[in-house]
Amino acid sequence: MSEYAHPEVLVSTDWVHEHLNDPKVKLVEIDVDTQAYSAGHVPGAVGFNWQTQLQDTVRRDIVSKAELERLLGEAGISPDDTIVVYGDNNNWFAAYGFWLLKLYGHEDVRLMNGGRVKWLDEDDKELTAEAPDVTPTTYRARGEHPELRAKVGDILKIIEAGDHNLVDVRSPDEFTGKVIAPPGMSETAQRGGHIPGAKNIPWSSAVAEDGTFKSLGELQQIYQNGQGIDPAKPTVAYCRIGERSSHTWFVLKYLLGIDDVRNYDGSWTEYGNLIGQPIER
Amino acid sequence: MDHRTRVYDDVTELLPSEENPSPMVRLNRLSPAPETFPLFAKLEWMNPFGSVKDRAASYLLRDLEERGELGADTNGNGRPPRGIVEPTSGNTGISLATLASARGYPMLAVVPNKVPLEKKVLLKIAGAELEVVNDDLCPSPGMGDGSINLAKTYAKAQRDRYAMPNQYENEANVRAHLETTGPEIWRQTGGRVTHVFLSLGTCGTVTGLGRFLKEKNPEIRIHAVQPTEGHDVPGLRNVRQLEVSKLFDPSLIDEIHEIDYEIAYTRALELARKEGLLAGPSAGLIHEGARRVVERGGAGFGVLIFPDNVFKYTSNLVKHIPALAEGTTPPNQPSRANPAQQPQAVQATPTNPGGER
Numbered sequence: 001m002s003e004y005a006h007p008e009v010l011v012s013t014d015w016v017h018e019h020l021n022d023p024k025v026k027l028v029e030i031d032v033d034t035q036a037y038s039a040g041h042v043p044g045a046v047g048f049n050w051q052t053q054l055q056d057t058v059r060r061d062i063v064s065k066a067e068l069e070r071l072l073g074e075a076g077i078s079p080d081d082t083i084v085v086y087g088d089n090n091n092w093f094a095a096y097g098f099w100l101l102k103l104y105g106h107e108d109v110r111l112m113n114g115g116r117v118k119w120l121d122e123d124d125k126e127l128t129a130e131a132p133d134v135t136p137t138t139y140r141a142r143g144e145h146p147e148l149r150a151k152v153g154d155i156l157k158i159i160e161a162g163d164h165n166l167v168d169v170r171s172p173d174e175f176t177g178k179v180i181a182p183p184g185m186s187e188t189a190q191r192g193g194h195i196p197g198a199k200n201i202p203w204s205s206a207v208a209e210d211g212t213f214k215s216l217g218e219l220q221q222i223y224q225n226g227q228g229i230d231p232a233k234p235t236v237a238y239c240r241i242g243e244r245s246s247h248t249w250f251v252l253k254y255l256l257g258i259d260d261v262r263n264y265d266g267s268w269t270e271y272g273n274l275i276g277q278p279i280e281r
Numbered sequence: 282m283d284h285r286t287r288v289y290d291d292v293t294e295l296l297p298s299e300e301n302p303s304p305m306v307r308l309n310r311l312s313p314a315p316e317t318f319p320l321f322a323k324l325e326w327m328n329p330f331g332s333v334k335d336r337a338a339s340y341l342l343r344d345l346e347e348r349g350e351l352g353a354d355t356n357g358n359g360r361p362p363r364g365i366v367e368p369t370s371g372n373t374g375i376s377l378a379t380l381a382s383a384r385g386y387p388m389l390a391v392v393p394n395k396v397p398l399e400k401k402v403l404l405k406i407a408g409a410e411l412e413v414v415n416d417d418l419c420p421s422p423g424m425g426d427g428s429i430n431l432a433k434t435y436a437k438a439q440r441d442r443y444a445m446p447n448q449y450e451n452e453a454n455v456r457a458h459l460e461t462t463g464p465e466i467w468r469q470t471g472g473r474v475t476h477v478f479l480s481l482g483t484c485g486t487v488t489g490l491g492r493f494l495k496e497k498n499p500e501i502r503i504h505a506v507q508p509t510e511g512h513d514v515p516g517l518r519n520v521r522q523l524e525v526s527k528l529f530d531p532s533l534i535d536e537i538h539e540i541d542y543e544i545a546y547t548r549a550l551e552l553a554r555k556e557g558l559l560a561g562p563s564a565g566l567i568h569e570g571a572r573r574v575v576e577r578g579g580a581g582f583g584v585l586i587f588p589d590n591v592f593k594y595t596s597n598l599v600k601h602i603p604a605l606a607e608g609t610t611p612p613n614q615p616s617r618a619n620p621a622q623q624p625q626a627v628q629a630t631p632t633n634p635g636g637e638r
Contacts, residue, residue, distance in 0.1 A: 035414075036434060041438070116434075120433055120434060126437075127437040127438035
């Protein structure tokens, strides 16, 4: 893992295992399947629910800074702590949580490579259903990084200027508009297709057979040589609701080391509902 | 127990064995070459809990019991007895839950959402608790199967409450077929069997009976049928989904036939209407595979493993053959409550069909 541009943000299951009793390391599980945490989690990990805790439950938006501060405080986390996030489905929502934490200025956030399934399948790793012993703190965020987030206004300018790498990480069928969402997904859009000028590099392109990230050389081959992502250009990743694109955002920014990468969390469920905007299929 | 009078002290005495095999019935009207290549359906729904999975379930449970993994004595402290957790598309769960209930320990079944409602309700009737998983997300490399992962999570995180039989990895699943299905077929056919047709799920059946029969006669051909990708035939796995099973041994399979999954439903209907066999959709798929092999020509003696009957799949059948739902409610009456239907109702019922009145 040391070859990546920013290797410090990725930790192995063994690293987490060695730091289970480290008071400065706080574990956070975030899953697509919100049943999974209560069935069993890494000892000491708190669980965040992406549906009810990481987004505004009234208007469509990410959780507010104040709400996230409250959530982190209740989880016993301080701004100086190392937060390690992990989750199911190759860390989809764990990557989303990582992005949110960075957006609201938490300094030291890391992702557990391979996610919960890698931990589950390793014989020396324990799981527990017991709630962690938490001492609440008062968390004050140390500043924000809005430059990590793309909003629809930015997207419209990018379409006009054509000066960005625009990466659509959804499946090819979603990209071409054959389907609007993967089967079983409730969030959808009025139209299928993709943002003009986007390249389709499905999020799973970054993942090896064992669920961990591919090597730097393989990632460069896929994103730069294969798909022509120019690392010198500013870059935006999007998907359907912003979780799979967080995964690719992480890859582009921290593993490949592209400086200016934003996650468009509105993604297709925003863009595909706009009136009068161009769509490619 | 006496299998001649069929009077038993305990339902588990009905479990299949060489002495009490599941019946084999000759296919008559749906057999392309009845003289040169007879086909016999082995009716696994005649097992006590209704499917081929009774075999694996009883062996898996006995395996856990023999290892002292189950029951009230394993945790103490007056907590509920240690039970089982298992990912299941239904049949294994129904067999396991019934056996577990009869022995007094709880069962948690982790079930993919696409399993038909009948099976989910049957699991509850049999006493299982249900945890339903949305399994149809974007494919995730190296992540395996959602229901298997969740069941493993329970078994690992809550060891005091759950042991996991794990039909996908436990050799007891293979042993069930090595010691029962294989020997039954050999004895029932008098050693004449040349072809076995079956489907793949955990691969316990194919690996167990394949090992036994190929040892008896290496010339026996094992044909596996599987539905095309994106299928909707509960309990079956497409070859690209088989990596989840540690029991898959490709060396025992001579041919794999990939068949359009819609055919499973139409063939199941034919089996009911032409052979009087109320077979489920996986049996329909297996029959189609056998038919294709027989029609290539040549002689043989085929045994078809029919995993279960159609009773659990009525809603699935209606989904694939909508005509089955027609006429299941009273014919439309012209009514003030529903005036829109009036003209259609008049058209559908000729006013004077025979010219009489």
